[in-house]
Amino acid sequence: MPPNMPPEGQQPLYTYNQSPHTYYPPPMGRFAPPPTPPKRGLQWWHWLLIAGGGIIAISCVLCGSLYTLGRIVASNAPTPSYSYTPPVAFPSPTAFSPTRATPSPTAFGPTKATGTLSFRGSAGDFIAGGKLYSYSTRKGDALTISASSTGSTVSIGVTGYNGDLWTLDFGAPGTVAPINGKPAVLVPGTYSDAHRYPFNGNGPGLALYGNGRGCNTVTGSFTIIDAVLGPQGYVQKFDATFVQHCEGGTSAASGQVHISNPPAG
Numbered sequence: 001m002p003p004n005m006p007p008e009g010q011q012p013l014y015t016y017n018q019s020p021h022t023y024y025p026p027p028m029g030r031f032a033p034p035p036t037p038p039k040r041g042l043q044w045w046h047w048l049l050i051a052g053g054g055i056i057a058i059s060c061v062l063c064g065s066l067y068t069l070g071r072i073v074a075s076n077a078p079t080p081s082y083s084y085t086p087p088v089a090f091p092s093p094t095a096f097s098p099t100r101a102t103p104s105p106t107a108f109g110p111t112k113a114t115g116t117l118s119f120r121g122s123a124g125d126f127i128a129g130g131k132l133y134s135y136s137t138r139k140g141d142a143l144t145i146s147a148s149s150t151g152s153t154v155s156i157g158v159t160g161y162n163g164d165l166w167t168l169d170f171g172a173p174g175t176v177a178p179i180n181g182k183p184a185v186l187v188p189g190t191y192s193d194a195h196r197y198p199f200n201g202n203g204p205g206l207a208l209y210g211n212g213r214g215c216n217t218v219t220g221s222f223t224i225i226d227a228v229l230g231p232q233g234y235v236q237k238f239d240a241t242f243v244q245h246c247e248g249g250t251s252a253a254s255g256q257v258h259i260s261n262p263p264a265g
Contacts, residue, residue, distance in 0.1 A: 110146035110157060111234070111261060117143065117158055117168065119208065119242075119255025126246045127213055127253045135160055145238060145259050148175075151229040152184040153197070153205070154238055156257055164211055168257060170222060170240065171197040171205025178202070190223040208244050208253055215246035236261055 116136045121128020135141040140161040147154045152175040158166040173191070174184035179202050196218035197205030206220050222242035229235055238259040245252045 110144035110155070113137070113143045113145045113235070113259045113261040115143050115257065115259040115261075117156060117166070117255065117257045119253050121253045122251045124249065124251035125253050126215065126251075127208055127244070133164070133166070133255075135164070135166075143259065145235045145261060147186075147229050147233045147235045149231075149233055150184065151186060154186055154227070154229075154235060156238075156259065158210070166208070166210030168242070168255075169197045169205065169207040170224070170242075171200055173204050174202050175205060176200055176202065186224060186227055186229070188224045188227060190221065192221045194218070194220050194222060206242060206244055208242070208255070215244070217247055218244055219248060220244040220252070230263075234261075234263075235259065236263065 114137050116134070118132070118134040119128060120132045121130050123130050135143070135158050137143055142159040144157040144159075145154065152172045154170045156168045158164065158168075160166075170186060172184045172186045173179060174182055176198055178184060191204035191206075194200065194204040194206040196215060197207045200206075204222070206218055206222055207215075209215070220243045222240055225239040225241070226237055227235075227239075228237040238257065241254075241256045243252050243254045
């Protein structure tokens with residue numbers, strides 16, 4: 001008799017089966033079916049573990065293949081080459097030696113000067129139109145003056161405070177067409193039969209123009225009261241009067257200029 005069995009006539013709490021030595025609980029009723037034995041085989045979580053393991057295995061295979069392919073590609077890549085270029089040496093501060101430029105013949109002109117310029121036109125004069133024009137550096141007008149290196153010409157420029165622009169040129173006889181034995185230099189004196197500079201031939205030259213007006217032909221005269229000319233176009237002092245007729249007419253523009261340009265220092 002199996003161990004721990006109840007006395008005859010009593011229902012055992014558990015039925016003992018010799019093979020495979022399993023205790024079964026008693027039926028809950030007279031006709032209760034015997035309990036269903038546990039299912040054998042793989043459960044759903046077993047399949048999940050197997051599927052996950054397979055995915056991990058495939059991933060490892062793929063990673064290994066990619067790693068191997070990367071090593072093959074890297075081994076076939078060209079080896080980079082490097083070159084060294086030494087820095088360029090900069091010249092020392094004393095490597096540059098500036099040269100002194102030779103001054104031009106008109107290096108001192110035109111220069112700003114102190115002085116006045118005024119002129120008036122008679123009725124019918126094309127340049128002044130019957131008006132008075134007066135400029136002075138004391139009133140804010142600007143005057144410049146320059147001369148040729150030989151002293152044969154003098155040019156005065158005016159920039160009025162009101163925006164007016166005028167130029168007055170004087171030329172010595174022989175400036176354009178030299179006269180044998182007579183140097184072309186502007187010196188104090190009266191110069192008659194002047195013509196438009198620089199088309200004055202071997203006679204004196206004169207030209208007053210500006211503000212968009214000028215003469216095609218000029219006749220007139222001028223008188224140099226004082227002229228102190230230095231080298232290389234420098235004009236220290238210049239005083240003169242002038243009369244200009246346009247196109248051979250009788251109306252005229254008459255004026256005077258007084259320039260003082262002492263050396264600096």
